[in-house]
Amino acid sequence: xxxxxxxxxDPEVLRKRHKIIKRLAELLPEPCLIDDERELKPxxxxxxxxxxxxxxxxxxxxxTQQVADVLKYCASExxxxxxxxxxxSLAGGAIPQEDAVVLGVSKLNRILDVDFENRVAMVQAGxxxxxxxxxxxxxxxxxxxxxxxxxxxxxxxxIGMNSGGAHCLKYGVTTNNLLGVKVVLMDGSIVDVGGDAxxxxxxxxxxxxxxSEGQLGIITEAKVRILRKAESARPVLFGFNDxxxxxxxxxxxxxxxxxxxxxxxxxxxxxxxxxxFAHAGYPLDVEALLIVExxxxxxxxxxxxxxxxxxxKKHKVVVIRESQSAMEAASIWKGRKSAFGATGRVAxxxxxxxxxxxxxxxxxxxxxxxxxxxxxxxxxxxxxAGDGNMHPLILHNCNDEEESHKAHLxxxxxxxxxxxxxxxxxxxxxxxxEKRDLMLHQFEQKDLDQQMAVRMVFDPDWLLNPSKVFxxxxxxxYYK
Amino acid sequence: xxxxxxxxxxxxxxxxxxxxxxxxxxxxxxxxxKLSIGQLVETELSLSTKKLKGITLYEPSEMVLSARAGTTxxxxxxxxxxxxxxLPFEPxxxxxxxxTEGKPTLGAVAAGNISGPRRILAGAARDSLIGxxxxxxxxxxxxxxxxxxKNVTGLDLVKLQAGAWGTLGLLTQVTFKLLPRPExxxxxxxxxxxxxxxxxxxxxxxxTPFEASGLVHLPKGLGHDKARTLIRLEGFSKQASYxxxxxxxxxxxxxxxxxxxxxxxDVIWQDVIGLRLLAEPRDKAIWRLSVRPTxxxxxxxxxxxxxxxxxxxDWSGGLIWLSTNEEGDGGEETIRNAVxxxxxxxxxxxxxxxxxxxxxxxxxxxxxxxxxxxxIKRSFDPVSIFNPGLMVKEG
Numbered sequence: 001x002x003x004x005x006x007x008x009x010d011p012e013v014l015r016k017r018h019k020i021i022k023r024l025a026e027l028l029p030e031p032c033l034i035d036d037e038r039e040l041k042p043x044x045x046x047x048x049x050x051x052x053x054x055x056x057x058x059x060x061x062x063x064t065q066q067v068a069d070v071l072k073y074c075a076s077e078x079x080x081x082x083x084x085x086x087x088x089s090l091a092g093g094a095i096p097q098e099d100a101v102v103l104g105v106s107k108l109n110r111i112l113d114v115d116f117e118n119r120v121a122m123v124q125a126g127x128x129x130x131x132x133x134x135x136x137x138x139x140x141x142x143x144x145x146x147x148x149x150x151x152x153x154x155x156x157x158x159i160g161m162n163s164g165g166a167h168c169l170k171y172g173v174t175t176n177n178l179l180g181v182k183v184v185l186m187d188g189s190i191v192d193v194g195g196d197a198x199x200x201x202x203x204x205x206x207x208x209x210x211x212s213e214g215q216l217g218i219i220t221e222a223k224v225r226i227l228r229k230a231e232s233a234r235p236v237l238f239g240f241n242d243x244x245x246x247x248x249x250x251x252x253x254x255x256x257x258x259x260x261x262x263x264x265x266x267x268x269x270x271x272x273x274x275x276x277f278a279h280a281g282y283p284l285d286v287e288a289l290l291i292v293e294x295x296x297x298x299x300x301x302x303x304x305x306x307x308x309x310x311x312x313k314k315h316k317v318v319v320i321r322e323s324q325s326a327m328e329a330a331s332i333w334k335g336r337k338s339a340f341g342a343t344g345r346v347a348x349x350x351x352x353x354x355x356x357x358x359x360x361x362x363x364x365x366x367x368x369x370x371x372x373x374x375x376x377x378x379x380x381x382x383x384x385a386g387d388g389n390m391h392p393l394i395l396h397n398c399n400d401e402e403e404s405h406k407a408h409l410x411x412x413x414x415x416x417x418x419x420x421x422x423x424x425x426x427x428x429x430x431x432x433x434e435k436r437d438l439m440l441h442q443f444e445q446k447d448l449d450q451q452m453a454v455r456m457v458f459d460p461d462w463l464l465n466p467s468k469v470f471x472x473x474x475x476x477x478y479y480k
Numbered sequence: 481x482x483x484x485x486x487x488x489x490x491x492x493x494x495x496x497x498x499x500x501x502x503x504x505x506x507x508x509x510x511x512x513x514k515l516s517i518g519q520l521v522e523t524e525l526s527l528s529t530k531k532l533k534g535i536t537l538y539e540p541s542e543m544v545l546s547a548r549a550g551t552t553x554x555x556x557x558x559x560x561x562x563x564x565x566x567l568p569f570e571p572x573x574x575x576x577x578x579x580t581e582g583k584p585t586l587g588a589v590a591a592g593n594i595s596g597p598r599r600i601l602a603g604a605a606r607d608s609l610i611g612x613x614x615x616x617x618x619x620x621x622x623x624x625x626x627x628x629x630k631n632v633t634g635l636d637l638v639k640l641q642a643g644a645w646g647t648l649g650l651l652t653q654v655t656f657k658l659l660p661r662p663e664x665x666x667x668x669x670x671x672x673x674x675x676x677x678x679x680x681x682x683x684x685x686x687x688t689p690f691e692a693s694g695l696v697h698l699p700k701g702l703g704h705d706k707a708r709t710l711i712r713l714e715g716f717s718k719q720a721s722y723x724x725x726x727x728x729x730x731x732x733x734x735x736x737x738x739x740x741x742x743x744x745x746d747v748i749w750q751d752v753i754g755l756r757l758l759a760e761p762r763d764k765a766i767w768r769l770s771v772r773p774t775x776x777x778x779x780x781x782x783x784x785x786x787x788x789x790x791x792x793x794d795w796s797g798g799l800i801w802l803s804t805n806e807e808g809d810g811g812e813e814t815i816r817n818a819v820x821x822x823x824x825x826x827x828x829x830x831x832x833x834x835x836x837x838x839x840x841x842x843x844x845x846x847x848x849x850x851x852x853x854x855x856i857k858r859s860f861d862p863v864s865i866f867n868p869g870l871m872v873k874e875g
Binding site for chain 1 (some may be wrong): 630
């Protein structure tokens with residue numbers, strides 16, 4: 001399989017390893033430094049497991065000042081630093097390199113303050129996504145972005161990748177729900193961006209940091225918007241005998257002026273995999289399933305559902321099943337949110353994340369099928385249809401080199417297709433290393449040059465997560 | 481200023497390249513309604529988007545619209561209304577406040593991140609802006625973002641351009657996501673509340689599930705002899721009425737809920753969107769303060785002790801429009817100290833040339849943040865041809 005290149009370690013840094021570790025030990029309390037080879041192993045990769053590099057050391061700072069001390073020192077020694085949240089990146093965003101220090105935020109795990117009147121939660125960056133929602137749930141509030149990995153993934157990682165989730169059709173992604181951050185730059189300076197106000201002054205650094213994949217700085221604290229929960233919510237299952245028709249139905253629902261909280265799509269393969277895992281009561285004899293969630297009062301939900309059902313009937317829906325209880329609703333979502341994990345039980349997979357214009361959804365679904373067939377593979381489609389964010393899971397056996405190779409080729413073809421119809425390579429997982437070498441399919445060199453010029457303002461020596469996002473051979477004079 | 485008026489992106493790029501080579505600064509203009517916002521920029525040449533016009537993509541079923549930067553907001557809104565759609569953030573119109581006669585353009589809405597009362601529910605202009613094309617200070621046409629709502633492919637330069645007031649390049653095309661226009665709006669009004677109580681009521685309203693799409697408090701004397709606290713509710717017809725009733729229950733301890741709809745409602749919100757309430761007298765300076773919403777009234781108390789001023793609140797107390805006397809620093813020192821205590825910032829929106837010459841229009845930055853701002857400006861515009869000094873002190 002054509003390997004994705006990770007930057008070669010700097011021999012000078014490797015030679016200084018003992019000195020570096022000694023100094024890091026002076027800067028940090030004892031349990032915050034890992035340098036034993038066995039203990040470093042769990043940090044060699046993330047959820048993009050095909051690639052692994054054991055890092056030089058791992059640091060797990062407990063304070064922003066410690067983060068600043070580590071970065072300042074690493075900058076002085078020319079040591080790369082790779083930020084790590086919970087290591088759930090599907091794009092290889094947290095995969096280190098042999099000469100890098102991994103900076104994990106797992107010990108920065110406290111919720112610092114919740115201000116319900118102003119609807120703001122101030123948290124340390126290692127707090128998990130779901131923890132915020134759980135923490136404010138007694139007051140009927142929640143934090144809106146809800147990636148499938150929300151049980152494990154951290155706010156730091158969510159900001160790094162500008163994570164979305166099923167419910168961002170209505171509530172937006174991380175960048176739309178973030179009010180402020182404390183960020184440490186590679187030179188050790190600590191900068192507060194934004195705050196409790198609805199907007200920040202000056203250039204929108206908050207927007208720039210969101211989705212910057214750990215290349216501009218290390219986030220140690222965040223202020224996030226919390227919202228009051230809807231009165232109630234009801235997911236409804238719509239089954240179709242044709243996947244393409246289900247895709248067209250999504251486009252019609254949105255076009256009619258109704259915005260449900262979520263519209264999720266699953267194809268036959270995904271339905272069977274998820275049902276077996278979660279026993280959510282999904283219909284097994286359909287080709288495609290939409291989970292459409294509406295929220296509000298009983299009357300509001302009924303009115304919206306009535307309109308949606310009318311549209312679905314036009315598209316020859318064959319099954320309509322409303323959840324009758326909170327438990328049933330929870331199991332419908334459990335099935336959907338465990339799709340990646342459940343798929344991992346039946347086969348190895350790579351997960352694509354391209355986004356396409358809604359009007360091209362049915363076309364892309366059909367073409368995706370053709371591509372998969374061309375390579376003789378299987379694929380489970382499970383994704384956020386309401387915003388066109390597709391997640392074909394390409395199934396393969398990673399011990400079979402030829403099949404793995406084909407799976408990656410098919411993935412590349414699908415992502416290029418997404419770009420060609422007016423979409424993009426990644427909607428919410430990030431570029432990481434996984435999609436890095438496809439960047440020139442979406443951008444011209446000058447577009448990337450402008451992005452790299454911005455990157456250089458924050459990290460002129462390319463020490464922060466340097467192997468990611470920008471194709472190695474497109475860096476030209478921008479790289480060191 | 482002599483205007484350069486490119487008719488295409490290519491021509492604009494050539495003009496920028498020439499300007500870079502000659503180190504000739506350019507003032508970017510569009511509808512010429514907001515030229516007086518920012519530090520004074522003295523240039524001999526301007527670069528206008530007035531011939532970069534037209535909607536290039538409008539897919540109602542995708543709720544997305546792209547237009548060339550010089551397209552007027554009026555044209556965009558007309559096209560959207562045919563499909564019962566709208567820009568989610570209800571952009572303000574500065575023309576009346578600033579005493580200008582042109583028509584605002586969509587490019588300027590993006591460049592100024594100009595958001596109205598609906599921002600409290602649907603986010604700011606920057607939240608809906610999903611794609612840009614711009615000419616940087618090297619004369620290169622750059623694209624970033626796109627036409628899909630979820631996109632994390634590379635660095636988000638779209639956000640940087642939103643609110644950069646043209647200092648990071650000439651926007652040539654912008655893409656916004658849209659929303660369906662609500663079938664019905666009803667405004668719930670509480671009368672006679674003191675600021676602090678009013679903001680408590682508005683924050684309470686924001687913390688309900690009833691999705692208020694406008695949360696404004698107009699103190700006594702501002703167009704009315706009683707203070708008016710306004711909560712706009714929306715939705716399908718039945719839904720809007722239901723939300724009104726539920727909101728009235730939640731806010732019952734704050735007073736009797738008065739229903740405002742029809743023409744009267746339109747007038748109130750048009751005054752807010754058109755920034756008409758503080759426009760007169762014309763010789764006053766106008767400030768825009770962005771603060772932690774619950775700290776709004778205290779911020780005003782501090783300012784009122786030192787300055788003669790009038791004001792009102794939008795965004796549930798988080799946005800304060802303030803009118804002060806022009807003399808001296810136009811209240812700058814007092815205002816900056818007051819907003820600092822409320823985790824906020826302040827921008828002078830209307831002021832004479834003399835005042836804008838004397839004081840800092842935008843919130844001054846220090847230390848690392850200032851270094852970053854300067855670095856960002858140079859990374860887009862190395863010899864500073866676009867709106868030099870409008871936002872960031874460069875000397």
